[in-house]
Amino acid sequence: MRAFVFGDESLKEQAGRFVWLSIDTEKETNAKVQERFPIDAWPTLLVLDPKDERVALRWVGGATVTQLQRILEDGRLAVLGGAPGEGPEPAFARAERLYGERSFGEAAKAYQDALKAAPPDWPRYPRAVESLLFALATSHDCTTSLRIAREALPRLRGTPSGLSVAGTGLECALDLPKADAGRPDSVGFFEKASREAIADAKLLAAADDRSSLYGDLVRARKDAQDGAGAKATAAEWAAFLEGEAAKAKTPEARSVFDAHRLSAYLELGEPQRAIPMLEASERDFPRDYNPPARLGLAFRELKRWDEALAATDRALAKAYGPRRIRILLTRSDILLGRGDRAGARATLAEALSAARALPPGQRSEPLIASVQKKLGALPQQP
Amino acid sequence: MDLTAMAVLILALAPAPKSTLPFIEDDYSRGLAEARARNLPLFIEVWAPW
Numbered sequence: 405m406r407a408f409v410f411g412d413e414s415l416k417e418q419a420g421r422f423v424w425l426s427i428d429t430e431k432e433t434n435a436k437v438q439e440r441f442p443i444d445a446w447p448t449l450l451v452l453d454p455k456d457e458r459v460a461l462r463w464v465g466g467a468t469v470t471q472l473q474r475i476l477e478d479g480r481l482a483v484l485g486g487a488p489g490e491g492p493e494p495a496f497a498r499a500e501r502l503y504g505e506r507s508f509g510e511a512a513k514a515y516q517d518a519l520k521a522a523p524p525d526w527p528r529y530p531r532a533v534e535s536l537l538f539a540l541a542t543s544h545d546c547t548t549s550l551r552i553a554r555e556a557l558p559r560l561r562g563t564p565s566g567l568s569v570a571g572t573g574l575e576c577a578l579d580l581p582k583a584d585a586g587r588p589d590s591v592g593f594f595e596k597a598s599r600e601a602i603a604d605a606k607l608l609a610a611a612d613d614r615s616s617l618y619g620d621l622v623r624a625r626k627d628a629q630d631g632a633g634a635k636a637t638a639a640e641w642a643a644f645l646e647g648e649a650a651k652a653k654t655p656e657a658r659s660v661f662d663a664h665r666l667s668a669y670l671e672l673g674e675p676q677r678a679i680p681m682l683e684a685s686e687r688d689f690p691r692d693y694n695p696p697a698r699l700g701l702a703f704r705e706l707k708r709w710d711e712a713l714a715a716t717d718r719a720l721a722k723a724y725g726p727r728r729i730r731i732l733l734t735r736s737d738i739l740l741g742r743g744d745r746a747g748a749r750a751t752l753a754e755a756l757s758a759a760r761a762l763p764p765g766q767r768s769e770p771l772i773a774s775v776q777k778k779l780g781a782l783p784q785q786p
Numbered sequence: 787m788d789l790t791a792m793a794v795l796i797l798a799l800a801p802a803p804k805s806t807l808p809f810i811e812d813d814y815s816r817g818l819a820e821a822r823a824r825n826l827p828l829f830i831e832v833w834a835p836w
Contacts, residue, residue: 410807418807423824425817425831438832451830452828454818
């Protein structure tokens with residue numbers, strides 16, 4: 405959003421209507437803010453009522469300029485208050501309050517009440533559906549998600565929300581147990597819908613949303629044991645991202661696609677294609693830990709152990725916060741690949757110690773458990 | 787770790803801040819105090835640089 409949304413000239417009129425704050429969750433100084441306002445995915449956009457610090461509106465994920473304009477208008481109205489209107493509005497206001505509080509199960513019920521009462525041209529329909537689907541995903545209610553996504557798709561087709569809903573439906577269908585009798589139909593339905601959304605050149609979705617959907621489509625082909633189809637989809641994904649990066653007018657805008665491109669190249673089995681791009685980003689952004697951290701991953705896949713280790717050295721010298729632990733995990737894999745079991749264990753122990761030392765708000769128990777598990781699976785003697 | 791899981795870990799957006807909006811960086815107390823003083827809603831972008 406920083407590269408493609410917040411700089412849009414049309415947002416200038418909003419500048420004086422809010423106080424604007426950005427919070428980098430990797431910084432230890434922001435740990436208390438994270439403790440107070442936990443999030444479930446990056447980025448998350450919040451509109452707070454400054455009187456009581458209530459979250460009046462929560463939006464999970466990125467947004468196009470048009471979507472952000474609506475989020476801002478709704479957020480402002482939610483803070484200014486006033487009696488909710490008629491029809492779906494009282495239920496929607498209740499859902500928004502619960503979603504803001506992260507009471508996702510109750511919020512999902514309220515959003516469904518709002519949708520039942522909504523007229524066909526209700527302008528909040530797309531946002532209500534997207535927030536409802538996220539609330540259901542967080543509540544692990546895949547069955548309801550699939551029903552809502554199927555119902556919503558005809559109405560949202562051709563919009564950024566339609567692309568997002570197709571992807572959510574596909575992820576949910578793929579998450580169903582293999583024994584579920586409805587799984588093949590659901591996967592097929594949402595894979596087709598996702599393909600149609602990707603192919604719709606008029607659909608003004610954010611490039612990273614399209615990119616994520618390509619990732620889901622690769623997963624669907626792999627799920628179908630269609631290795632050639634997965635590779636072909638990954639090739640389309642890489643070509644799309646290379647096209648977007650070529651259009652970028654600044655190194656910043658180009659580097660936004662680095663992580664996505666690396667993922668596509670890894671799926672293609674061609675990590676070497678990421679190296680020139682990441683080396684360029686490392687030159688352009690010498691203080692950023694991301695390019696060398698990603699080079700570490702690419703060199704690891706290529707089994708170029710010395711270059712991989714050197715890249716993680718450079719990344720660790722600049723990294724801070726929880727991401728540092730991820731880089732240490734990569735480094736441990738590299739050492740193990742090189743045959744240095746003792747070094748791999750020592751690096752895992754360092755990662756565990758760093759994970760435990762994170763302050764509340766940044767500390768992640770699942771991450772600690774996964775590092776412990778990795779360490780436990782790596783005995784001192786082979 | 788399979789490639790899809792790894793892709794989930796590394797899929798994210800990187801640096802590039804050029805905003806037409808006057809963002810306060812990483813200072814919640816200041817943002818809240820300013821919002822109270824100006825009687826405006828506080829918009830927060832919660833993000834990570836990876």
